Amino acid sequence: MAFNLEKLLRPHIANIKPYSSARDEYSGKAGIFLDANENPFGSMASGSFNRYPDPYQLDIKQKLAEVKNVFANQIFLGNGSDEAIDLLMRAFCIPGQDNIILLPPTYGMYEVSAGINDIEIQKVNLTEDYQLRPDAILEAVNESTKIIFICSPNNPSGNKVNRKDIYQVLDNFNGLLVVDEAYIDFSDEPSFTTELEKYPNLLVMQTFSKAWGLASLRIGMAFASEKIIKILNLIKPPYNISGLTQEKVLEALENADAIHQVVKDTFVERQFLEAEVSKFPFLKKIFPSHANFILIKVDGARAIYEFLIEQTIIIRDRSKVVLCEDCLRVSVGTREENEAFLKALNLFKP
Ligand SMILES: *Cc1c(COP(=O)(O)O)cnc(C)c1O
Numbered sequence: 001m002a003f004n005l006e007k008l009l010r011p012h013i014a015n016i017k018p019y020s021s022a023r024d025e026y027s028g029k030a031g032i033f034l035d036a037n038e039n040p041f042g043s044m045a046s047g048s049f050n051r052y053p054d055p056y057q058l059d060i061k062q063k064l065a066e067v068k069n070v071f072a073n074q075i076f077l078g079n080g081s082d083e084a085i086d087l088l089m090r091a092f093c094i095p096g097q098d099n100i101i102l103l104p105p106t107y108g109m110y111e112v113s114a115g116i117n118d119i120e121i122q123k124v125n126l127t128e129d130y131q132l133r134p135d136a137i138l139e140a141v142n143e144s145t146k147i148i149f150i151c152s153p154n155n156p157s158g159n160k161v162n163r164k165d166i167y168q169v170l171d172n173f174n175g176l177l178v179v180d181e182a183y184i185d186f187s188d189e190p191s192f193t194t195e196l197e198k199y200p201n202l203l204v205m206q207t208f209s210k211a212w213g214l215a216s217l218r219i220g221m222a223f224a225s226e227k228i229i230k231i232l233n234l235i236k237p238p239y240n241i242s243g244l245t246q247e248k249v250l251e252a253l254e255n256a257d258a259i260h261q262v263v264k265d266t267f268v269e270r271q272f273l274e275a276e277v278s279k280f281p282f283l284k285k286i287f288p289s290h291a292n293f294i295l296i297k298v299d300g301a302r303a304i305y306e307f308l309i310e311q312t313i314i315i316r317d318r319s320k321v322v323l324c325e326d327c328l329r330v331s332v333g334t335r336e337e338n339e340a341f342l343k344a345l346n347l348f349k350p
Contacts, residue, residue: 003174003201005227008092008146013235021238023055053243056233060246063253064221068206070193074223076232079240081182081207081220084232085113088203091231092146092176093119100147101140103132105156105321107180110149120144125322130157130287132165138172147176153183156318156329158289160189170199176228178203183291185211186263193223200225210292211259211266212252217245266292270332276342277330282350284326293331300350301326311344 006014018024022036033040036052043049061072068075078084093100095118102110104125114121122145124137137148148169152161170177179192181204192204203224209215219241222232274286277296282304285297298304301319305328308315316329333341 005200005225005231008175009231010090010092010094013091013231016234018234019238021052021055023052024238027054047244049243051243053239053241053246055238055240057241057246060241060249060253063250067253067256068191068193068221068223070196070223071226073226074196074229076222076224076229076236077241078220078222078232078236080209080218081180081205081222082109082113083236083240084205084220084222085109085178086117087232087235088147088176088178089113089117089119091235093117095119098144098146099142100149101137101145102149103137103151105130105154105318105324106149106151107155107182126154126157128323130154130159130323131162132169134165134168137169141173141175145173145175147178148173149178149180151180151182152189153181153187153290155182155291156293156316156321156324156327157287157295158183158291158293159287160187160290163189166192170195170202173201175201176203177201178205180205182207182210185259186266186292187290189290196223196225200227203228208249208252211262213262214249214252217248219245219249266332269335269338270294272335273330273332273338273342276338277345280345282348293329295324295327295329297326298328299326301328303350304328304345304348307348308341308344311347313341313344315341 039050057077061075064075065072076084099120099122100114101122101124104123111121122140124133124140127133150161150166153159154161181191184191184206192202195202203222205220205222207220208217270289273294277283278286282299283296284299287295301317305315305317318324318327318329
């Protein structure tokens with residue numbers, strides 16, 4: 001009973017010949033490039049975008065490796081984390097046969113992606129306070145279970161997941177364990193990237209969409225063993241990260257320290273929101289958050305949500321989600337935005 005990547009991989013993937021792009025066959029930077037049918041005269045937009053971008057984003061990975069304290073060959077970059085989620089299912093899960101385990105309430109894309117790929121889902125709900133039930137998770141594992149998705153800090157609840165429970169699953173599961181750390185920058189919890197050397201069955205996802213403030217660029221990170229990264233590189237579309245995105249992400253990485261201020265500001269605003277929201281009579285509970293949003297339990301969630309929409313304040317109604325009855329999710333805004341939200345909330349008459 002040990003982790004065996006070759007066995008986990010869908011057999012036909014092992015035999016795939018990758019598309020060999022022009023930039024694969026010659027990756028030097030100097031020269032006269034007449035190999036990719038590009039427009040040599042220039043772009044129809046300002047800036048220089050007429051050449052295909054680096055398919056493996058090596059400049060970013062070199063810098064990111066320093067920032068994240070991993071090796072560059074342990075990094076995969078995708079068109080949003082969503083691309084990594086989809087590629088993992090396509091690499092490891094045979095449609096109509098294999099299954100993944102999800103731990104509701106959790107991020108919705110895992111289920112959507114599994115649905116698109118015709119992968120069966122097994123659900124093991126979190127506890128009332130949104131922690132793992134590691135024994136129940138491991139009991140749900142069968143020989144067709146390929147991936148387990150853990151989200152920490154969890155979306156939509158905002159809490160961090162107990163580390164010892166994650167280790168229990170890691171230590172006893174021979175498939176791939178994905179720890180989605182989209183909100184890790186807002187948490188005092190260390191990343192699981194430190195465990196990559198020890199656990200070949202671990203993949204950690206992070207994103208540039210949240211603390212880095214680059215949601216529009218669409219770029220997500222996956223950290224795993226070099227072997228797993230090679231598989232993702234094999235099946236991804238050749239130029240999945242645009243040149244413009246690569247330029248901007250490099251710029252952000254040069255400015256990586258600025259994240260500390262964002263995290264501090266978010267923390268201050270989150271505390272402000274929590275303090276102010278708790279004054280409303282319809283407020284039943286604020287769940288502790290390690291992210292840039294809060295989950296609140298209220299009387300009349302749907303009515304509040306719809307009232308706020310009328311005031312053009314848009315939050316997320318999670319009241320139909322399992323274990324989130326009467327719950328609303330509110331992203332932390334700027335002080336101005338938070339005050340506008342609170343002002344609108346003040347006008348609500350149950
Ligand atoms: C926002 C979010 C992501 C990020 O997705 P991108 O495709 O990288 O924008 C990933 N996981 C969770 C849990 C999220 O909330």
